[in-house]
Amino acid sequence: MIIFLYIFLTGLILGSFYNVVGLRVPLKMSIMHPRSACPYCKHVLSPLELIPVLSYVFQGGKCRSCKAPISPLYPGMELMTGLLFAISPLILGWTEELLVSWSLISLFVIIFITDIKYMVIPDKILLFFALNFLLERIFIPLNPWWDSIIGAASGLGIMLFISVASKGGMGGGDVKLFGLLGFVMGIKLVLLSMFLSTLFGTVIGLLLMAAGRVKKGKPIPFGPFIFLGTLTAYFFGQNILAWYFRLLL
Numbered sequence: 001m002i003i004f005l006y007i008f009l010t011g012l013i014l015g016s017f018y019n020v021v022g023l024r025v026p027l028k029m030s031i032m033h034p035r036s037a038c039p040y041c042k043h044v045l046s047p048l049e050l051i052p053v054l055s056y057v058f059q060g061g062k063c064r065s066c067k068a069p070i071s072p073l074y075p076g077m078e079l080m081t082g083l084l085f086a087i088s089p090l091i092l093g094w095t096e097e098l099l100v101s102w103s104l105i106s107l108f109v110i111i112f113i114t115d116i117k118y119m120v121i122p123d124k125i126l127l128f129f130a131l132n133f134l135l136e137r138i139f140i141p142l143n144p145w146w147d148s149i150i151g152a153a154s155g156l157g158i159m160l161f162i163s164v165a166s167k168g169g170m171g172g173g174d175v176k177l178f179g180l181l182g183f184v185m186g187i188k189l190v191l192l193s194m195f196l197s198t199l200f201g202t203v204i205g206l207l208l209m210a211a212g213r214v215k216k217g218k219p220i221p222f223g224p225f226i227f228l229g230t231l232t233a234y235f236f237g238q239n240i241l242a243w244y245f246r247l248l249l
C-alpha cells in the first residue's frame with residue numbers, strides 16, 4: 001500500500017514537471033529558468049502553489065494573485081501520471097519492464113501537452129526518449145530482441161506511407177513517434193496500437209463532431225488518441241490479440 005502511494009506521489013511530481021517540459025520545449029525555453037509564473041499577471045509561483053493537484057484544488061482553480069482561471073489540463077495531467085504510474089505494477093507485476101512502462105507514460109504525458117497546446121511533437125523530446133528506450137531495451141530486451149528492429153521499421157514504414165499517401169495529413173512527428181513505439185513494443189503491438197489509435201480517434205472524433213464540439217475538416221490533435229491506443233496495446237495487447245485469434249479460429 002505504502003509503495004503504491006509512493007509511486008503515485010512520484011508520478012504526481014513528475015507529472016507536474018512534464019507539464020513544464022511540454023509547455024516550454026516547443027517554445028525553445030529552458031525547463032529550469034525562469035521559475036513558473038501565472039501567464040496573466042506574471043506572479044511567480046511559491047513552493048506552496050507548486051504542489052501538484054492540491055494547490056489547484058485549494059486555490060479553486062484560480063491564480064492566487066489575479067484570480068485568472070488555471071486550465072484543469074495541468075492538474076489533470078498530474079493526476080493521470082500519478083494514476084498510470086501506480087497502475088503499471090498492478091498490470092505488469094514487479095518486473096524490470098516497469099521502467100519501460102513508466103518511460104512510455106512519461107513520453108505520452110509530455111506529447112499530450114505539446115500536441116494539445118501547439119500541435120507538434122518536438123524532435124528534442126523524441127530524441128531524448130529514443131536514447132532512453134535504446135538503453136532500456138539493451139538491458140530489458142523484447143523476446144526475440146530483433147522484434148525491436150522489425151517493430152521500428154514497420155512503425156516508421158507504415159506511417160511514412162500513410163503520411164505520403166495522405167499528402168501530409170499525418171505529421172512528421174507522428175511518423176517518428178511510431179518508429180520509436182515500434183522499437184519499444186515490437187511489431188505485433190505497434191500494429192495493434194496504430195489500429196486502436198485510429199479507431200479511438202475516429203470514434204471520438206465523430207462523437208465530438210456530432211456534439212458540435214469540433215468542425216468538419218478542422219484538424220484535431222491526434223496525440224491524445226495515440227496515447228490511449230498505445231497504452232491499451234502496451235498493457236493489454238497480448239490479451240486482446242489472444243482473444244482476437246480465438247475468435248478467428
Ligand SMILES: [Zn+2]
Pocket residue numbers: 038039040041042043063064065066067068
Ligand atoms: Zn495571475
